[in-house]
Amino acid sequence: MYTDSAYWQNSRLDFKDKKHPLFVGSAGTYHLYSKQKLPTYRPRGRLDYQLLYIASGKAHFYFHGKEEIVPGGNMVLYRPKEEQRYYYYGVDHTEVYWVHFTGNNVKNLLKKYGIPDHAHVIHTGTSLDYKKIYLRMIQELKLCKPHYEEVLAHYMEALFIMISRLQGDRPRIKSSYLIDEMDHTVTYFHHNYHNSIDIEEYAHLHGMSVSWFIRNFKEYTGSTPAQYILSLRISNAQSLLESTTYNITEIANIVGYDNPLYFSRLFKKQCGISPSEFRRQLTE
Numbered sequence: 001m002y003t004d005s006a007y008w009q010n011s012r013l014d015f016k017d018k019k020h021p022l023f024v025g026s027a028g029t030y031h032l033y034s035k036q037k038l039p040t041y042r043p044r045g046r047l048d049y050q051l052l053y054i055a056s057g058k059a060h061f062y063f064h065g066k067e068e069i070v071p072g073g074n075m076v077l078y079r080p081k082e083e084q085r086y087y088y089y090g091v092d093h094t095e096v097y098w099v100h101f102t103g104n105n106v107k108n109l110l111k112k113y114g115i116p117d118h119a120h121v122i123h124t125g126t127s128l129d130y131k132k133i134y135l136r137m138i139q140e141l142k143l144c145k146p147h148y149e150e151v152l153a154h155y156m157e158a159l160f161i162m163i164s165r166l167q168g169d170r171p172r173i174k175s176s177y178l179i180d181e182m183d184h185t186v187t188y189f190h191h192n193y194h195n196s197i198d199i200e201e202y203a204h205l206h207g208m209s210v211s212w213f214i215r216n217f218k219e220y221t222g223s224t225p226a227q228y229i230l231s232l233r234i235s236n237a238q239s240l241l242e243s244t245t246y247n248i249t250e251i252a253n254i255v256g257y258d259n260p261l262y263f264s265r266l267f268k269k270q271c272g273i274s275p276s277e278f279r280r281q282l283t284e
Helices: 106-112 128-143 146-169 178-191 199-204 211-220 225-243 248-255 261-273 275-282
Strands: 002-007 023-031 039-044 049-057 058-065 066-071 074-078 084-089 095-102 121-123
Touching: 002 049, 002 275, 023 128, 023 146, 049 058, 049 128, 066 074, 095 146, 106 146, 128 146, 128 225, 178 211, 178 225, 178 248, 199 211, 199 225, 199 248, 211 225, 225 248, 225 261, 248 261, 248 275, 261 275
Parallel strands: none
Antiparallel strands: 002 023, 023 095, 039 084, 049 074, 049 095, 058 066, 058 084, 074 121
């Protein structure tokens, strides 16, 4: 299991903030591979809100005593003092991102961006942009640079805006077959991004024409399959640069590149700085 999390003032206590319109208290991620089970049960909930993003795999939630299996491509919103009971299983290969937030204007912000008032599960589709925002919030909470609390609030509101935009702009895929096929593809890419994936071969093996597959995948995720795999490689390289002492060659190999120079060029093209510069900035 891979886990990464960060907390405001390094405190795991939940709290209700009445001074700020929007305030982020903690954020993190779990990637379950080998751990058999990871349960969470808060019978009285928390004082703050929690927004979870199921990036791939699936998670088992209980709402009002009934189990609901939530696959990748969905978010789950918990409001203050709501019972929280959910489970991640290693066999599901769950990848989830979470953030706890509070503030005196949260209700108005949720309403402003069209986030349902009572629903728990929000179908958002899968987008690497969601993952990037969660990772940036984790990084801000760790580094505590000047004005980081304002930056966190900015990221949180940007996440609300993205949910609103992607739900409104993306054509709705109504076919359950299409949704299942795209969810399966996203999960496959998350587990195999470090291997060589032939898009044409993948499409043919799953009974799809290449053009149909690329078009529907982009409609569902906002990226082409090739762009999605590249973003997975780069974002996982960023995580390794931040959380390990592996050198650039080792990281390149882990995320799927035999040539570290080629990896570095791609990384700089995507991020604006080289892998070495990215790692150096984390310690400044």
